[in-house]
Amino acid sequence: MSAKLLREIAEGLFPKNFTCDLCGKETFDDTNLCPDCRKKVTFNDGAACPVCGRKTATNELCIECKAHAPVFDRAVSAMVYAEGGMGLVLKFKRGAAYMKDGFADMLEPKCRPFEDVDGVCFIPMTARAERKRGYNQARLLAQELAERLNLPLLPVLIKTKDTKEQKSLTRRERENNLKGCFAARKSEVEGRTFLVVDDVMTTGATADEAAATLKKKGAKAVYFAFIASVEYKKEI
Template sequence: MRSATLTSKTWRHLKKQLTADCRCELCMGSLDEQHRVFLCSSCHRELPNPPPSCSQCSEPLLFIEQYGRNQRCKKCQLQPPDYDYSHYRFLFQPPIDLWIRAAKDKHQEHWLTRLSMLMLESPPPALSSVDGLVYVPSHWWTRLKRGYNPAAVLARRISQQTQTPIYHQALTKSWSRDQRHLGVRERRQNLSQTLRAGKAQFHGEHLLIIDDVMTTGSTAAAAARILKQRGAGIVGVWALARTPPRGFLRHNAR
């Protein structure tokens, strides 16, 4: 009798799991053939896709007509960052921000697999000429607490799907404060003290830094500077999400 109860409980649980995998994560509607990425077509269309952005720092451009597509913002024209281009899949807005937080703060690593699938739907145009992927490592203590480095998980998934090698030894990191609560200047200072060159030596390669969230771009710039000092020829950035500047959200809310 007891085993019969357990069996029916297990069956109910299994059935729930199997059904959940065939349903849209947001509206619980059924998934169509084209959208096997955990979202139905209509929820997929509603995701915070990127607006026209600067081709180098990828900051959303408020007045695209001033710059034209694939143009650089004034900041990049006057003082370009150390990376040559950047590309991101989404704005860091709901529901993407909630899923990234679940992966980073709630040990829900499976979100990174799902989100890497969405990244691969829209890769950087230069992907075919990339020689290798790089990610900013996390300090061993952070990795121990979380169990994984989100950027490294994304890089591994992208590497598997695109057959692009990863340079695991390109960068190293010592202890740093959580970047999320720091201002631009503090971030730069914090990073210059913590990010270092790893063992890899480059000879003009085209490297692509994989990142989960690009905020000010200072992490990517510090990493690109180090990689170029170690011999990299071109360094690009491919982020899952980018934090939009405050002015951009106000402008778009009007």
């Protein structure tokens, strides 16, 4: 049988039936968003804050970072957490594990400039919360990014207590809610630089708590990669 015929049979059995990640309509090509839904996603590839990576109007330090210098060293994010970007993150959290590939496509080039990273880790869930959901989406994406960046996956952060949903809390309440919720072992952290993966950055309070935990145990530098972050001017 010729190679051409084999390919035709394979294409007949497994047609390139790609669908839109947001609305489920066929896209008829290898993109994961239909033209209408693509318009609803704001990709974070223009001006951004050089520290927290949030989309900004100019490449200057955002108001959040000026008011409150983050504990982490730098962060990047692929999309703005609003409309389509929010929809994509929610779908990933609800079980669409395959979406890690598309997110890694966007984050990999943004993470390459981080120097001297010793390993990739992720924001953990408590064992109970992970059992309930079935998987930790941040771990999936961290694994994918680690492979692509040729770095080891180092799951050095441990979640020690359940925390309330951050959404309805004020900044002060968020900080108290998170206080002491992570742990790490000095022997696994000291002298190392980490790239930490999480799904969303809103105020950055979770990222700061994780970075503070790692730095207290002697981490040299802590970078973050988020699927999406809120624009600095928008309070969530």
